[in-house]
Structure formats: C-alpha cells, structure tokens
Amino acid sequence: MSGSVDVTRRRWTPHVLTRGERRNLAIGLAFISPWLIGFVCFYLYPALASLYYSFTDFRILQEPSFIGLENYSRMLNDPIFWKSLANTLYLTLLGVPLAIITALGIALLLNTKSIRGIGIFRTIFYLPVVVPSVAAAILWIWLLNPQYGLVNEFLARFGIEGPKWFYDPDWSKNGIILMTVWAAGDVVIIYLGALQGVSKSLYEAAEVDGAGAWAKLRNVTIPMISPAILFNLITGAIGAFQYFTQAYVVSEGTVGRGSGAVGGIQNSLLFYGLNLYNNAFRYFRVGYASALAWVLLLIILITTLVMLRASRNRVYYEGNR
Amino acid sequence: MRTAAVASAVQIRPHRRRRLTPSRLVVYGVLMVLAALFAAPFLWMISTSLKTGPAAIATPPVWIPADPVWSNYPTALAKINFPVALRNTLFYAIPSVVGTVGSCCLVAYGFSRVKWPGRDIVFVILLATMMLNDQVTFIPLYIIYSKLGWVGTYLPLIIPTFLGNPFFIFLLRQFFLGIPTELSDAARIDGANDLRILLRIIVPLSWPAIITVALFTFIDKWTDFFKPLIYLRDPALQPLSLAIQTFQSAHKTDWPLSMAASVAITAPLVVLYFFAQRKFIEGITLTGVKG
Numbered sequence: 344m345s346g347s348v349d350v351t352r353r354r355w356t357p358h359v360l361t362r363g364e365r366r367n368l369a370i371g372l373a374f375i376s377p378w379l380i381g382f383v384c385f386y387l388y389p390a391l392a393s394l395y396y397s398f399t400d401f402r403i404l405q406e407p408s409f410i411g412l413e414n415y416s417r418m419l420n421d422p423i424f425w426k427s428l429a430n431t432l433y434l435t436l437l438g439v440p441l442a443i444i445t446a447l448g449i450a451l452l453l454n455t456k457s458i459r460g461i462g463i464f465r466t467i468f469y470l471p472v473v474v475p476s477v478a479a480a481i482l483w484i485w486l487l488n489p490q491y492g493l494v495n496e497f498l499a500r501f502g503i504e505g506p507k508w509f510y511d512p513d514w515s516k517n518g519i520i521l522m523t524v525w526a527a528g529d530v531v532i533i534y535l536g537a538l539q540g541v542s543k544s545l546y547e548a549a550e551v552d553g554a555g556a557w558a559k560l561r562n563v564t565i566p567m568i569s570p571a572i573l574f575n576l577i578t579g580a581i582g583a584f585q586y587f588t589q590a591y592v593v594s595e596g597t598v599g600r601g602s603g604a605v606g607g608i609q610n611s612l613l614f615y616g617l618n619l620y621n622n623a624f625r626y627f628r629v630g631y632a633s634a635l636a637w638v639l640l641l642i643i644l645i646t647t648l649v650m651l652r653a654s655r656n657r658v659y660y661e662g663n664r
Numbered sequence: 665m666r667t668a669a670v671a672s673a674v675q676i677r678p679h680r681r682r683r684l685t686p687s688r689l690v691v692y693g694v695l696m697v698l699a700a701l702f703a704a705p706f707l708w709m710i711s712t713s714l715k716t717g718p719a720a721i722a723t724p725p726v727w728i729p730a731d732p733v734w735s736n737y738p739t740a741l742a743k744i745n746f747p748v749a750l751r752n753t754l755f756y757a758i759p760s761v762v763g764t765v766g767s768c769c770l771v772a773y774g775f776s777r778v779k780w781p782g783r784d785i786v787f788v789i790l791l792a793t794m795m796l797n798d799q800v801t802f803i804p805l806y807i808i809y810s811k812l813g814w815v816g817t818y819l820p821l822i823i824p825t826f827l828g829n830p831f832f833i834f835l836l837r838q839f840f841l842g843i844p845t846e847l848s849d850a851a852r853i854d855g856a857n858d859l860r861i862l863l864r865i866i867v868p869l870s871w872p873a874i875i876t877v878a879l880f881t882f883i884d885k886w887t888d889f890f891k892p893l894i895y896l897r898d899p900a901l902q903p904l905s906l907a908i909q910t911f912q913s914a915h916k917t918d919w920p921l922s923m924a925a926s927v928a929i930t931a932p933l934v935v936l937y938f939f940a941q942r943k944f945i946e947g948i949t950l951t952g953v954k955g
Binding site (some may be wrong): 354360364367368370371372373374375377378380382384385386387389390392393396403449452453455461464465466468469470471473474475476477478481482483484485486490491493496525528529532533537546549581584587588591592595596597599616619623624629632633635636638639643647655656 | 671688691692694695698699703704705706708709712719721723724725728734763767768770771773774775776779780781782785786792793795796797798799800801802803804805806807808825827828830833846856887889890891893894906908909910913919922923925926927929931934936937941945946948949
C-alpha cells in the first residue's frame with residue numbers, strides 16, 4: 344500500500360487513485376469535516392465578505408453600495424485613524440520590548456545555577472497571567488488612581504509626585520505598559536523553557552575559553568534562545584496591534600460614561616482595536632470598519648514578515664545549519 | 665534525553681556550588697525585590713476587598729485590615745448578580761470545552777492517522793488560517809449571526825467551538841502522530857473502524873494533550889470579554905467578565921466591592937493553576953517551542 348502512495352505522489356491525478364485511496368480520502372475528509380465547514384462558513388466567507396464591504400458604503404440598515412477605494416482614502420484623512428495608529432505604535436515600540444526585556448531578565452535570574460525556590464518565584468511571576476484581563480484592568484485602575492493608588496503612594500515615599508496616569512493623556516499609555524509588563528509571566532515561562540534547553544557543554548566550552556558571565560550571556564545564551572526571543576517579539580507585536588479588552592475596561596472604568604465611544608482620556612487609549620470597535624459597533628460604519636480590519640491584517644502580515652526577514656541571520660535554529 | 669540531562673545536573677549540584685556566594689546573594693536579593701513588586705498588586709487586590717470605603721483610601725496604606733470586612737464579598741456578589749453571571753459563564757464555557765475537544769480530536773485524527781491524497785496541502789491551509797486576525801471576520805460574522813437571529817443568544821459563542829480550533833488541532837495532531845501505528849493496525853485487523861480506533865486507542869493514550877486543550881479552552885471562555893460584549897448585551901445574559909466590568913464602570917469609586925468582585929472572578933483560575941501547575945507550564949512552553 345505504501346508503494347501505491349509513492350506512485351500517486353509522482354503524478355497525481357484524481358483518476359489514478361486506487362479504491363483504497365478513495366476510501367481513505369472519504370474517511371479523511373469525514374474526520375476533518377468539522378474544520379472544513381468552519382473554514383468555509385466562519386472563515387473564508389466572512390473574510391471575503393469583509394473584503395467586499397471594505398469597498399462599499401455600508402451602514403447596517405441599508406444595503407452596501409460600491410464606492411471603490413473611498414474607505415481607504417478616507418483613512419488617510421482621518422485624524423482619529425492616525426491617532427489610533429500612533430497610540431498602537433507607542434504600545435508596540437515601547438511596551439513590547441520593555442515586557443520582553445523584563446521577562447528575559449527575570450528568566451535569566453531564575454535560571455541561575457542551583458537557585459532555590461524556583462517554583463515559588465515562577466508562581467509569583469506567572470500568577471498575574473492567570474488574572475482575567477477584566478479583573479487585571481480594574482485592579483490597575485485602582486493601583487494607578489492618582490490620589491489613593493498604591494503606585495503613587497509608593498512613589499511619594501521617595502518624594503516623587505506620581506502622574507495622574509489614566510487621567511492624563513500623556514501618561515495613560517504608560518499605565519497600560521506597566522500593566523503589560525506585570526502580566527508578562529508567560530513570556531518568562533517561554534524563556535525558561537528555552538534556557539533549560541541550552542546545552543551545558545556550550546557553557547563549559549566557553550568557560551574553557553575564559554569567557555566571563557557577560558560574554559557567556561552574549562555569545563552563548565542569547566544566540567541559543569534567539570528563536571524564543573523572536574517568537575515573543577512577533578506574538579507581542581501582534582498582541583499589541585490587536586490590544587482591546589484592558590484598554591476598553593480602563594477607558595470605561597475611568598473617564599467613560601458607559602455610552603459613547605471608547606478611547607480613554609482625549610483618545611489617548613484609542614488603540615487600533617478600539618477604533619475598529621467604535622466604527623463597527625458604535626458608529627455602525629461597517630464598510631469603513633471592514634477597511635480598517637483589512638489594513639490591520641496587512642500591518643500584521645508586513646510586521647511579521649519584516650521581523651522574520653530581519654532576523655534570518657540572527658536567529659539560530661538547532662539542526663538547521 | 666532532556667530528563668537525562670536534568671538528572672545529571674542534579675547529581676553534579678551537591679558537589680559544586682552550594683555555598684551562598686556574594687553573586688548568588690545578589691541574585692536572591694534582586695529576585696525577592698522583583699517578586700515583591702509583582703506580588704504587591706495581587707495582595708493589594710485582596711487587601712482592598714476586605715476594607716471599608718474610607719479604610720481603602722487611608723494614607724499611609726494598610727496592608728492587613730485590622731477589622732476585615734468579609735461582608736464585602738456577599739455584597740459584591742449580590743451586586744453583580746453572581747449566581748446568574750456564573751451560570752451564564754458556565755453555560756457557554758462547558759459546551760465550548762466539549763465542542764473544542766470533540767471537534768479537534770476528530771480533525772486531528774483526520775490529519776494524522778488517515779493517509780489521504782492532498783492531506784498535507786490542506787494542513788498547510790489550516791496552519792495559514794492561524795495568521796488571519798479575528799477583526800477581519802467579526803463584522804460579517806456579526807451580520808450572519810444577526811440574520812440567523814443568534815445575536816443576544818449564546819449560539820455565536822458556542823457553535824464555532826464545535827468546528828475546531830487550528831492551534832489545538834495542531835497540538836493534538838502532533839500528539840497523535842507520536843502514537844505507534846502498530847496499535848491502530850492491530851485494532852483494524854480485529855475489525856475496528858477509524859472512529860472506534862480514535863475513541864478506544866488514540867483518545868485514551870492522549871489524555872495529557874486533551875486535558876491541556878480542555879484547560880486552555882475553559883480559561884479562554886472564562887476570561888473572554890469581546891464576544892460577550894458584542895453578542896450578550898442583555899444584563900440577564902451577561903457572563904462574569906461583562907458583569908464585573910459593568911459594575912465597576914457604574915461604581916467607579918467603590919474600590920472594596922470592585923476588588924471583591926475581581927477576586928471572585930480570579931480565584932477559580934488561581935485554584936485551577938495550583939491544581940494543574942504542570943499543565944499550565946507545559947501549555948505555555950508548547951506555544952513557545954512551536955514558534
């Protein structure tokens with residue numbers, strides 16, 4: 344039977360299939376049918392539909408009418424769109440690297456030779472990840488309360504007058520970043536997994552060559568865990584571009600009045616996902632929101648490809664070369 | 665192989681570095697400071713939840729309230745209509761776990777234990793779908809659901825889980841591929857069909873992976889906010905996440921009750937974490953290794 348599979352691989356045409364293969368095809372398709380149905384009905388069709396809507400004027404109540412690229416050109420002249428993009432880039436360029444570096448630092452400390460109590464430390468750093476986003480956001484609204492919040496109380500001990508955080512457009516995003524860093528425990532776990540996979544013999548070889556701690560970190564550890572770093576960077580950036588729940592809860596929980604659009608004080612927390620939500624579900628501009636969704640997809644694809652390309656010669660994959 | 669490496673490292677340890685050298689003292693010191701900073705928000709959440717309103721905003725902050733107000737919990741739970749909200753959460757979380765596990769097992773079997781022409785190409789398509797962000801599909805989906813009359817019901821949250829999840833399919837497929845074919849061949853000779861092989865041989869051998877899928881699906885549904893936000897606006901249908909957010913945004917200064925409600929939604933997951941710590945770590949590490 345394995346022989347016949349080889350034949351079909353060489354010149355694959357439907358009628359070459361033997362009876363056994365046709366039977367297997369039917370069985371295989373039957374097993375994957377839940378996903379196939381989901382793929383076509385809840386994935387392919389909606390994606391194509393939103394692509395079509397993005398070229399139309401569509402406001403739920405009336406039928407969509409084709410307007411070409413108008414939604415896309417409108418984006419260029421929409422200050423709110425640019426605002427949301429700038430906010431999102433701030434989070435991506437500042438928050439993601441900060442979270443990744445903090446997590447790497449913690450993982451390296453935890454990976455120190457024969458450190459005791461690693462289980463307890465790991466739990467403490469991981470627990471914030473277990474907190475549901477809604478609860479985490481509410482907790483941080485409280486922690487960063489300008490008057491009574493724990494963070495500003497703490498800063499006051501050192502004679503620092505804390506900022507107004509979520510009530511100050513210049514500081515609200517930093518509050519979000521603080522929250523992101525606090526909840527980066529899953530990144531710590533990923534680094535720890537990668538660090539434990541680094542062969543001891545590499546360090547021993549480096550020690551023989553007289554490498555100090557810094558040289559070992561730079562020349563052994565970082566290159567060996569570079570796939571994990573790249574993975575965390577890419578997933579972090581994708582997460583930042585789609586950031587929604589915490590920003591929504593903070594926005595509604597501080598300056599929101601429970602009805603209008605969300606975006607924090609002076610739209611300083613209007614991230615891309617929130618702008619998309621406002622357009623789709625608060626303003627009912629379905630065509631425009633669809634165009635925003637497709638631009639987001641392009642941004643995510645391009646960012647991922649650029650990062651993968653830029654890292655090609657900097658990331659080491661064991662067994663690849 | 666990795667366990668062997670770990671074992672040898674454990675053996676080596678007692679001979680060498682056990683002394684508390686200055687550099688290790690520094691590492692402990694830094695770790696403890698960081699751990700204190702990371703744990704503080706958590707402890708503050710619990711502390712505030714047991715205070716009266718005035719005590720919560722007292723300066724300097726008091727960590728352990730002298731007179732804990734335990735009644736904050738029943739009060740907060742009553743305000744968010746906890747029994748109803750919890751029932752609502754479980755009402756879609758449990759079917760979602762069943763649907764995800766069931767559908768993903770079937771699909772993963774089709775992608776790993778049955779050889780059919782074109783299988784690998786279709787699998788690449790499945791992997792590619794992980795790239796597409798939800799935002800691209802949620803508007804048309806909302807329109808479809810509203811035409812079906814599903815908006816304001818749990819169906820938009822439950823039905824899609826019965827149609828597989830690409831990441832969990834990938835995870836289970838990897839696991840299924842590692843099970844020796846001899847086992848299913850033997851069953852086939854005994855006359856078992858594929859469904860029987862899946863249920864009698866593959867599933868019993870795959871519990872570790874299946875539990876991981878179930879656990880992460882449950883947490884995902886327990887914490888989900890976006891889908892309930894757009895589909896379940898009716899207060900009577902709100903799950904916990906939405907009920908707590910609604911309460912907090914309506915009572916912005918009632919910190920003890922907001923914190924008590926936050927503890928209530930968090931505590932079950934913390935308990936779950938302590939029971940299944942290894943599963944959590946494995947699951948997270950798996951997602952990292954994949955990339």
